[in-house]
Amino acid sequence: MxxxxxxxxxxxxxxxxxxxxxxxxxxxxxxxxxxxxxxxxxxxxxxxxxxxxxxxxxxxxxxxxxxxxxxxxxxxxxxxxxxxxxxxxxxxxxxxxxxxxxxxxxxxxxxxxxxxxxxxxxxxxxxxxxxxxxxxxxxxxxxxxxxxxxxxxxxxxxxxxxxxxxxxxxxxxxxxxxxxxxxxxxxxxxxxxxxxxxxxxxxxxxxxxxxxxxxxxxxxxxxDPVTPAISLRQNQSVPLPQARYTNPLDEIAERKLKPAAPVFTYRSDAPVELWRITVLDRFDGATWLPSQNYRWMGATIAPTGAVTVPVKEFSATVQYPHPDGPWLPSQLLPYAVSGVAPLIDEETGVLQLNGKPAGPVDYKLSWREPVISGPELNKRGIDAHAESGLGGVGAIPPTLSDIAEKAVGNRRASFQTASELSRFLSKNYRLATGKNLPTGAGLPQLQAFLEQSHIGTSQQFAAAYVVLARSLGIPARIAVGYHGVPPGPDGISVVHNDDVFAWPEVAVEGVGWVPLDPTESAKGATSKSSGGLAAAAAAARDSLPPPDQLEDPELPPTPQASAAQGGRRSIEVPWVVVAVVLVALILLVLFSVPLLKVVRGRRRRRLTGARGVVAAWTEARDLLRAHGVPVTSGMTVRELAEAARPFGDSLHAALLRLAELVDAVLWSGGAAPPEAVPAAWASVKQVRKGLAGRGARHRVRAALHLDSLRPLGLPTIVGSRASAGRLPA
Known part of the structure; x- marks a missing residue:
């Protein structure tokens, strides 16, 4: 056994x-x-x-x-x-x-x-x-x-x-x-x-x-729901291979010279305004560079907390037969990719393979896009907490700062200010056409574009916008990619070199990064009727009043102002926390105390001989302790029987039989007979039966009685064997 x-x-x-x-x-x-x-x-x-x-x-x-x-x-x-x-x-x-x-x-x-x-x-x-x-x-x-x-x-x-x-x-x-x-x-x-x-x-x-x-x-x-949890994942990124590729921003003029060359095709469930290849947010006055914070694309990407407006989900299948580099056509907020296992920069939405692909790439891309109207955009402030877009731009010549101030006056940084800066460039500068297209986006080229020629490609427009916007405190960066195009009769859209495009993006509070088009070159699917974020930005610019009638949008109330208006802010009690803790503690008591008593009883039942009889007596003593009988370590079995007499004659009689068994096994001078232990536990069973007649309230309180789990010491029995410590409690 x-x-x-x-x-x-x-x-x-x-x-x-x-x-x-x-x-x-x-x-x-x-x-x-x-x-x-x-x-x-x-x-x-x-x-x-x-x-x-x-x-x-x-x-x-x-x-x-x-x-x-x-x-x-x-x-x-x-x-x-x-x-x-x-x-x-x-x-x-x-x-x-x-x-x-x-x-x-x-x-x-x-x-x-x-x-x-x-x-x-x-x-x-x-x-x-x-x-x-x-x-x-x-x-x-x-x-x-x-x-x-x-x-x-x-x-x-x-x-x-x-x-x-x-x-x-x-x-x-x-x-x-x-x-x-x-x-x-x-x-x-x-x-x-x-x-x-x-x-x-x-x-x-x-x-x-x-x-x-x-x-x-x-x-x-x-x-403090804003503070993120500490994780080993912080500051971890994929080390990229040391390979040299031409910056897509510097390829714009060259691609425009071969406008009919196809680049990639796609089939989408809705019109696509823009396809991004890379995003450039670092500038030293001469060269624009992308960030290098790439991770392996997981199963899905959860919505970003920076976007609080409603979003819509879209998807497209992309065929890229001859990739020029590791970059894959992507969107601002991709959340799933199948067919390839790319790297992703979560801040920019840029996708790229770990090295230049050896052949064609086919994949399905799913993404989210914020939904907001143009007038609502104009009421928004800029996102001062954007992770990029406020980096240095080198030593800006004073003449460029003068142009920025001329464009927006002394208005504070907001999306309305950003939109007005885009309108200023579109009205005062022209998009270059023909074969002799200007190249370069360093400060010397931008200074020539803004002060002299007033003619440039989307490369100069986007770079000039970002430099001027950052000088005004507006977080901005350059995105390089392609215009979306209408589908053909077969439902497939073919993107050509002529669709190459660079555009600035600004960080807007609650919306994320919003694309702007200071060249006003939107075409095809990027029309004002497409309903996308770029179209909303264009509508926001069109809804602006004349420059001399512009006013700063109202600032949202600060927490201090809200407190002053509404009195001292009361702290709501987190009742969910209190409820969870109370329920957890109640379950712990309800589960652990009765369970430990059951385990203790089973351990005692496994003992044999005199030890088993004394263990039965100890179990009966603890049962009565749980039901409120005053028990001390010096009580004998018969004294306990007298103390428990109010619980009924049958229980009193069971304890007296147990006392006889204890005396017999301890003073017989020989081994306890085999039937002694079962008889002792039969008496304990009668004690349990006598206590079961009490009300439910008493039984529940006894089951949860914590003090009855405390060791009371060895029971006093006539003779010296128990007091000598040979028998267990």
Missing amino acids: ERGDGAVKERLSALFVLLAAAVPGLLFAPVFGLWPLVLPIGAVLVGVYVAVELGLRVPALVSWRPLVGLVLGLLAVTWTELGATTAAGIPTGSTFRALADGVTRSWQLTLQSTWPARPDAQLILFIPLAVLVAAVLGVELRRWALAALAPSVVLLGLSQAYLAMSGRDAVLAALGFALVAGGLLAVSREAREHQATRRVGALTLIAPTVVLAVAGALVVTWA
Whole structure:
């Protein structure tokens, strides 16, 4: 019987260890999504449990259990994630190389990806491998329950270092891990009864502390939802290959000389205004350069917090037969790409491959576009917190600053000011045509364009606009790409060299980056009737009053002004936080206290001989303590029976029979008869039956009575054997 109980305890402790390893593995869900993690993690845990079961059935395998668990776990990872590298399910050299990459590279590739990341094996592999290590180590350390939890705690810290949870999810995760840890402590093979009771106080303090700590994170999130969580992902980007490509901004004039040459084709579900190839936001006075903050494109990209207006979603399939560089036609806010695995700069929406492609590229692009009208745009301020657009522009000649002031006067920076600057350039400068097109976008070329020739390509228009806008405090940058074009009879739009275009973009509060066209060269799908963001910007410019009638838009009220108008701002109580914490603590009490009493009772029932009879007496004593009977460690069984007389004659009689059994086994001079222990526990059963007649209120209060878990010491029994400490409480 004891051997069977030992096997059950082995299995239970192994299951709790495996669950403890699974919880932090599943907490990588914000990185990959939940369901891509379930199968590989579940398969790994099954493999490790099979190793535990083999050790129970074949004792000779116990010493080999760690190796068996690792092998079965690696096979589980192979069959769930690396099936394509196997030969009929048998690992190959490619499999072992992929597993090695899972240890050395996949964790880093994940940090260099947008989230949720693509659940590809080359990225996700490190998670089931980490769960495997935590599970195998935990199983082998089960003799020391806290040590068995240590590998899972380390993995838990790693998951939170990738992306720390907060709010309700953090509370639920903490509760789940605390319950699993409590279960492991309760069935730990090393824990004896008195050790378990000593841990009760610690357990009932640790679990609520964990809950309250995570609830504190929820309060912080509620109080300051803007501050992002700290993550290892910060400042991580993909190192780009050292290859030289012609800057697309410098190719505009050359492409205009071969206007009929096709570049790429696309089929879209709505008219497309602009296709971007690259965005240039760094300028030293001579050269415009793009940012280099690229990540691997994940499964999807969540909407950016900078855009608070409504958005629409669009998609298009793109065929790019002869790419001139690594860049792919893209949009401002792409959120999904299929057909290729590109890099993305999330701030600019630029897509590019990791190196120049060797052949044609076909892919599907899905993107979001803000929806706002022209008049509403003119009411918006600029976004002073934009991550780019306010960099240096070199030493601007005073004459260029004079032109900027002439264009907008002394008005403060806003989208209306930005729109007026675009109108100024479109009215006073002309778009160059013909074969002798001007080139260059450094300060000398821009000074010649703005002060002398007044004629330039979109390259000079866009660069001049950005320099003037930044001198006025307006965040601006250059985008280079192509005009969208109407589809042909077959529904396919063909983009040619003649559609090449450079345009400025300004950062608008709540809208994001808005494209402007100071050349007024919009055509085809980029007409004012297309309804896109570029069309809204054109409508905003057309709705401006004459320059001498322009007025600054009203500023939104500051928090101080709002407080002054509305009195002292009251702080709303986060009732959701309070409710979650209270419910969590109630569940902890309702679950942990009765469970620990059940576990303690089962431990006592497994004792035999005189120890088993005394354990039955101790159980009866603790039952009466929970129901309010005043009990001291010096009371005898008969004294307790007299104290419990108000609970009924049957209960009193059961305690007297138990007293006779205790005296008999302790003073018989020989071993306790086999029937003594069952008879003692039968008396305990009668005590339970007598107490069950009390009202529901008394029974619930007794079940949750925490003090009855406190060790009271050994009961006093006539004689010296118990007081000598040989018998357990």
